[in-house]
Amino acid sequence: MNITSAGIGSGLDLEGIITAYIDAEAIPQEIRLQNKEERLTTELSGVGQFKSALSNFESVLKKLNSPEDFNKxxxxxxxxxxxxxxxxxxxxxxxxxxxxxxAQGSRRQSTAFAASTDTVGTGTLTFTAGADSFDVDIDGADDLSAIRDKINEQSSNFGVTANIINVQSGSYLVFNSSATGDANNLTISSSDVSLDAISTNTTQSANDVAKxxxxxxxxxxxxxxxxxxxxxxxxxxxxxxxxxxxxxxxxxxxxDEENGSTLINEFVDAYNALRGTLDALGNAENGALAFDANVRQVKSQLNTIVTDTVSGLTGGNKSLSDIGITIDKTGLLEINPIGIGTMKSGTEKLEDALKFNLQEVGEIFASSNGVTSKLTTLIDSYNGSDGTLTIRNTALSKQVSGIADEYTALETKLRDYEDRLRSQFSYLDSTVASYNATGTWLASTLASMQPKNS
Structure with missing residues (x-):
C-alpha cells in the first residue's frame, strides 16, 4: 500500500472517498456471502435433522423385522x-x-497300576458311544499321564475326558463320557492285547452306565x-x-398379547414422530427445508407404504388398516378407538388380530413384501452410504467449508482494489497540492505588486 493517509497534500477528504468506494464494492458481496452461508447452514442443519429422524424410525423398525418378533x-x-x-x-x-x-453319561475305570508313570503297551484305542467313535494311537513309551493327555487332546473326541486318580490301591485311568442316553454307553476296545488294562478290561458299576x-x-x-x-x-x-x-x-x-400391542404402538408413535419432524422441516414459513422436494417425496412414499395392501399374503389380514391402523386427515397413523355403526373400531380390530391372527400381524409387518421391509428399503435409499440425503449432506458440508475460502478471496480482492485506489488518488493528491502551492505563490506575488496608499 503506497499511501496510508491520503489527502494530506491536497487537503481533500480522500480517505473518506476511498472508504466509500471500498464499502460500495465490499458490502454487497459480504451480504451475498452471509446470506449464502446462512442458507447453506440452515439447509445442512435441516438435512441432519432429516437423516436423524429417519435413523430413529429405523431403530424401531428393527424390532419388527421378523414375524417371530410378534410371537412372544x-x-x-x-x-x-x-x-x-x-x-x-x-x-x-x-x-x-x-x-x-x-440323563447321564457313562464312566469306566482301568485296572490298577503302581503309579501314573507306568507304561502300558503299543496300539490303538477306540472309544465308542452309540454312533460316535474316535481312535487314539498309543506308543510304548507313553505312560498313563501321556495317554490321558492324548485322549483329551484328540480333535475327534466326542466328549470323553480321561483323568488319573491315585489312591491306596493304586493309580487308575478313569474315562468319563458326556454322551447321555441308554444307547450311548461308553465302550473301549484296542488293537493289541497290551492295552487291555485300559480298554477291554476296564470296569463299570451299575451307577456309571449311560442313561x-x-x-x-x-x-x-x-x-x-x-x-x-x-x-x-x-x-x-x-x-x-x-x-x-x-x-x-x-x-x-x-x-403374550401385550408384546404385540407394545410393538405396534411403538411403531405408530415412531412413525408419527417422523412425520412430525418432516412437517416441521417442510413448514412454508419457518421450516429449515421449506418446499424441499426430498421432504415431499418421503412423506408421499411413507403414506403409500402404510396404506397399501401387502402382496403375497393369503390370510384375511393383508394391510395395516385390516388390523385397525389407519391414516388420519393430517397424515398421522392412528388406532381409532371409535367404531362407525356396526363396524369395529381400530382398537377392537387390533385386539382381535393380536388374539386370533398373530401370525398374520407378523406377516403384514415382516414378510418379504411387508411394511417393515419396504420402509427399511426406503430409509436406506436416503440414509445409506450412497443415499440421497447422505450425498446431499456431503455436498452441503463441502459448500459450507468453501465459504471461508470465498471470504479470503474477497478480502484479497478488496485489498488489491484499495491499493489501486490509493495509487490513483495519490496522483490526484500531489497534483492538487501542486496547484494549491502555485495558487498560493501567485496570490502572494500579486499582493506584493499592489501600490501602497500614500
Whole structure:
C-alpha cells in the first residue's frame, strides 16, 4: 500500500472517498456471502435433522423385522425342577411334568497300576458311544499321564475326558463320557492285547452306565437321550433339571398379547414422530427445508407404504388398516378407538388380530413384501452410504467449508482494489497540492505588486 493517509497534500477528504468506494464494492458481496452461508447452514442443519429422524424410525423398525418378533409367549414352570421355553407358536395350555430319571453319561475305570508313570503297551484305542467313535494311537513309551493327555487332546473326541486318580490301591485311568442316553454307553476296545488294562478290561458299576432321561407328561412316559424334551408337547421344549416323582411341576403356556400391542404402538408413535419432524422441516414459513422436494417425496412414499395392501399374503389380514391402523386427515397413523355403526373400531380390530391372527400381524409387518421391509428399503435409499440425503449432506458440508475460502478471496480482492485506489488518488493528491502551492505563490506575488496608499 503506497499511501496510508491520503489527502494530506491536497487537503481533500480522500480517505473518506476511498472508504466509500471500498464499502460500495465490499458490502454487497459480504451480504451475498452471509446470506449464502446462512442458507447453506440452515439447509445442512435441516438435512441432519432429516437423516436423524429417519435413523430413529429405523431403530424401531428393527424390532419388527421378523414375524417371530410378534410371537412372544409366556412360558412358566411351577418348579425349578423343570424349565420350559417355546418357539412362539405353541398353543395355550398347561401340563403336569414328573421327572423319574435324569440323563447321564457313562464312566469306566482301568485296572490298577503302581503309579501314573507306568507304561502300558503299543496300539490303538477306540472309544465308542452309540454312533460316535474316535481312535487314539498309543506308543510304548507313553505312560498313563501321556495317554490321558492324548485322549483329551484328540480333535475327534466326542466328549470323553480321561483323568488319573491315585489312591491306596493304586493309580487308575478313569474315562468319563458326556454322551447321555441308554444307547450311548461308553465302550473301549484296542488293537493289541497290551492295552487291555485300559480298554477291554476296564470296569463299570451299575451307577456309571449311560442313561436316558425319563419323564411323565400328564401321566404319559417319554424318554430322551438328553434332559431336553423338545416337541414332546408341540412347539414346546421342557428341560428336566431334577427328579420330582410324586411332586409334579406344572408348566403353562400363554400368548403374550401385550408384546404385540407394545410393538405396534411403538411403531405408530415412531412413525408419527417422523412425520412430525418432516412437517416441521417442510413448514412454508419457518421450516429449515421449506418446499424441499426430498421432504415431499418421503412423506408421499411413507403414506403409500402404510396404506397399501401387502402382496403375497393369503390370510384375511393383508394391510395395516385390516388390523385397525389407519391414516388420519393430517397424515398421522392412528388406532381409532371409535367404531362407525356396526363396524369395529381400530382398537377392537387390533385386539382381535393380536388374539386370533398373530401370525398374520407378523406377516403384514415382516414378510418379504411387508411394511417393515419396504420402509427399511426406503430409509436406506436416503440414509445409506450412497443415499440421497447422505450425498446431499456431503455436498452441503463441502459448500459450507468453501465459504471461508470465498471470504479470503474477497478480502484479497478488496485489498488489491484499495491499493489501486490509493495509487490513483495519490496522483490526484500531489497534483492538487501542486496547484494549491502555485495558487498560493501567485496570490502572494500579486499582493506584493499592489501600490501602497500614500
Amino acid at each position: 409367549q409366556i412360558s412358566e414352570s411351577s418348579s425349578e425342577d423343570v424349565a420350559v421355553t417355546t418357539n412362539g407358536y405353541a398353543s395355550n395350555g398347561s401340563f403336569s411334568i414328573e421327572v423319574e430319571q435324569l 436316558s432321561a425319563r419323564a411323565y407328561v400328564d401321566g404319559n412316559l417319554v424318554e430322551q437321550d438328553t434332559n431336553e424334551f423338545k416337541n414332546i408337547i408341540e412347539d414346546v421344549t421342557f428341560t428336566a433339571q431334577a427328579v420330582n416323582m410324586g411332586n409334579p411341576a406344572v408348566i403353562s403356556i400363554s400368548q
